[in-house]
Amino acid sequence: MITLGDYLMVSGILFAIGFAGVMLRRNLIIILMSLELMLNAANLSLVAFSRFRVNSIGLPDYNAQVFVFFIITVAAAEIAVGLAIIVALYRARQTTDVSQISQLKF
Amino acid sequence: MSPFLFWVFALLTLIFGAAVVINRNPVASALSLVVSFLGLAALFMSLNAYFVGIIQVLVYAGAVMVLFLFIIMLLNLRAEESRRINWLASAGGVAVALILVGQIFSVISHLKIAQNPFPPLAGSTTDDVRNIGALLFTNYNLPFQIVGVLVLVATVGVVLLSRREPR
Incomplete structure (x- = not known):
């Protein structure tokens, strides 16, 4: 029988993978992908709690799913802006390696 | 499932x-x-x-x-x-992630409700688009409009960021 804890554990491990990616990788694009993994781990636990809180007429709690909808929208906007910043940075410095972008001033 | x-x-x-x-x-x-x-x-x-x-x-x-x-x-x-991987830094990063997993695991194993299976649903729950849409246009109407403005701002910002500087 699959319990709530199993879904939360999968979500926690996925978050840790994204967290490790942000800390270990030096390529800015991979760091953005790892951020997406962390956001989606949060989405998974929200949906699991939504399915767990069944109300009196036998429907899941749709408030959490509306939250997930908002998170997906904001994440898509964030990715678009982040990738545009990476392109602008690449034009200026010809690199996406964070270890070579250590100065605020070009 | x-x-x-x-x-x-x-x-x-x-x-x-x-x-x-x-x-x-x-x-x-x-x-x-x-x-x-x-x-x-x-x-x-x-x-x-x-x-x-x-x-x-x-x-x-x-x-x-x-x-x-x-x-x-x-x-x-x-x-x-x-290039040479900095093994010390990599081990540190993996260790912090593993500590995070361990903490989440200990919290979940102490959580009583996490051991419960999911309660059964009523017969048909396939009309969740209608339910989410109803919530979106009643309780969450203001956040929905704010997200719309956010997407517009993101679109304008992306165009502005990726435009070449006129010389």
Whole structure:
């Protein structure tokens, strides 16, 4: 029988993978992908709690799913802006390696 | 959903999520991210959240991934040349992530409700699009409009950021 804890554990491990990616990788694009993994781990636990809180007429709690909808929208906007910043940075410095972008001033 | 399918899709999500971090080639990372998100969409559908699962496939596997691949091709990134890995820093990063997993595991194993299986649903729950839409246009009307403005600001910002400076 699959319990709530199993879904939360999968979500926690996925978050840790994204967290490790942000800390270990030096390529800015991979760091953005790892951020997406962390956001989606949060989405998974929200949906699991939504399915767990069944109300009196036998429907899941749709408030959490509306939250997930908002998170997906904001994440898509964030990715678009982040990738545009990476392109602008690449034009200026010809690199996406964070270890070579250590100065605020070009 | 049967436990077997749950573990198949959970392992798919986690293994390809780890492949995103481990792969040296950015294109391989982006394609691993697609598979990971498809597994996650299957997990959403196993929780009877069909709308969220479909949105996940459309937005991530469709739009965001095309954006990532376009940028990778545009910047002409090659696989990182195999420079020496700083093993001490890598071990530190992995250790912090493992500590995080351990903490989450200890919290979940002490949580009483986490041992409960999911309660049964009423007969038909396939009209979740209607229910989410009703909430979106009643209780969450103001946040919905704010998100609309946010998307507009993001569009204008992206155009402004990627415009070449007129000389």
